[in-house]
Amino acid sequence: MEFIRQIERLQQLTKLVREQRTGSPEEFGERLGVSRRQLYAYLEYLKDHGIDIIYSRKINSFIFSNDKELEIVFKFQILGEENSRDIFGGKNLKNIFPCYFYARSDSKLAS
Template identity: 50%
Template sequence: MTTIKQLKRLEYIHKYIKAARTGSPSEFAKRIGISESQWYNILEDLKIKGFPIVYSRRIKHKSAQNNVMIK
């Protein structure tokens, strides 16, 4: 995958996480055109890089703590 495509995907993911509109992991992976395991790998990578992402089982979505921005 090209760097530009990866950046566009990250911008898209950031938009949905910031708005707390990801839905379940399988729904979101399908929405962005990747497998659920790829979605978990991306999440793990973002967490390792220090992005505070949490999942709410009550409302079934991922959200960012502390209004983190990807630049």
């Protein structure tokens, strides 16, 4: 379930940055349930994937700085036997709950 927690944390991070109400780095980390160091690790990871988030002292919030935002879609779907077979390459694997997860990022141009 740690994967789900990571997705939820990234969704909350994105929402707070988009709304420009993160507060200071310490406050932002506390809202996400991570240390300041972990917060900056998340931000560095996003930067490596083309999403630059910087801190603005003027508004006391982190902001998207390069007209790109992150959209995280979390989908939980129970698959039928045929779809499951397609995913597993036709092999029938016992004791596996057939589901899949994906996260997607899209760049969004400023309007």
